Amino acid sequence: MIQLACWCETNEQAKTKAVADGIHTDKKLTSLIPELAAKQATLKVEIEQLQKETKANEEALSEATEIRAKELSEFRQEETTAVQSITGLKNAVLAISKNHALTQEAMLQVKQMIERHSKRYPQEFSALRGRRVESLLQMDQSTSQPQSGEIFGILKGMKESFEANLVNSQQEEKADVQSYQELKSAKESEISAAMTQIENKVKENADAGEKRENSKEELEDTRAQVKADQAFLLDLQQRCGSMDKQFCRPFQGPQRGDERRQRGAQNLDR
Numbered sequence: 001m002i003q004l005a006c007w008c009e010t011n012e013q014a015k016t017k018a019v020a021d022g023i024h025t026d027k028k029l030t031s032l033i034p035e036l037a038a039k040q041a042t043l044k045v046e047i048e049q050l051q052k053e054t055k056a057n058e059e060a061l062s063e064a065t066e067i068r069a070k071e072l073s074e075f076r077q078e079e080t081t082a083v084q085s086i087t088g089l090k091n092a093v094l095a096i097s098k099n100h101a102l103t104q105e106a107m108l109q110v111k112q113m114i115e116r117h118s119k120r121y122p123q124e125f126s127a128l129r130g131r132r133v134e135s136l137l138q139m140d141q142s143t144s145q146p147q148s149g150e151i152f153g154i155l156k157g158m159k160e161s162f163e164a165n166l167v168n169s170q171q172e173e174k175a176d177v178q179s180y181q182e183l184k185s186a187k188e189s190e191i192s193a194a195m196t197q198i199e200n201k202v203k204e205n206a207d208a209g210e211k212r213e214n215s216k217e218e219l220e221d222t223r224a225q226v227k228a229d230q231a232f233l234l235d236l237q238q239r240c241g242s243m244d245k246q247f248c249r250p251f252q253g254p255q256r257g258d259e260r261r262q263r264g265a266q267n268l269d270r
Contacts, residue, residue, distance in 0.1 A: 012233065043201050046201055089156075
């Protein structure tokens with residue numbers, strides 16, 4: 001009887017604690033599951049925003065790269081033309097400085113040079129027009145020699161203007177290269193950082209999703225176990241209660257028949 005009482009008490013305590021622990025776990029999981037769902041939703045929005053920003057940065061970098069390539073190509077063409085023009089003007093100025101008349105071929109090259117560059121650099125040539133560039137364009141071999149002094153001044157001014165333009169163009173190209181490199185470095189850094197964040201958030205989202213699914217399964221198992229423990233505990237309490245009533249009646253003292261038998265035995269002894 002004592003062993004049975006111990007069994008009832010021990011199992012009742014264990015199952016009562018198990019039910020309480022299960023209810024506590026149920027509350028935690030019931031709260032955790034929607035929190036994980038909200039976290040996944042937030043991560044999804046953050047990932048999409050990072051992907052959008054990354055795409056924009058990649059497109060901006062691609063566009064800047066295309067523009068830079070076009071600008072570089074144009075600069076190289078202009079630089080080549082400018083160097084050729086300056087070389088031609090140097091030769092023309094050198095010939096006149098030595099009192100050499102320009103040949104018809106050289107004069108033709110100078111005229112073509114003036115016509116070409118007057119369209120490309122209209123501001124510079126507007127100042128030279130005051131120095132009678134038009135007259136130079138109209139000169140021929142027969143008139144170049146008597147006016148060599150005037151031609152010398154015009155060509156020298158053109159050469160200096162071309163050299164200044166070339167230096168400015170080279171400086172602008174250098175500045176454009178530096179600006180592009182800074183932009184490229186910044187965009188690549190932003191893209192790299194965003195890709196790292198995306199990778200981390202995708203992993204975090206996957207972990208949250210896995211934990212959420214596991215929590216759902218655990219909640220289902222916990223509720224089933226609590227239900228089973230509660231049923232066992234109820235049955236245990238009923239069984240042990242019945243046993244107490246059956247085996248643990250209160251003591252009522254000796255009965256009347258017992259007293260008579262005891263007195264008869266005492267008389268026989270006398």
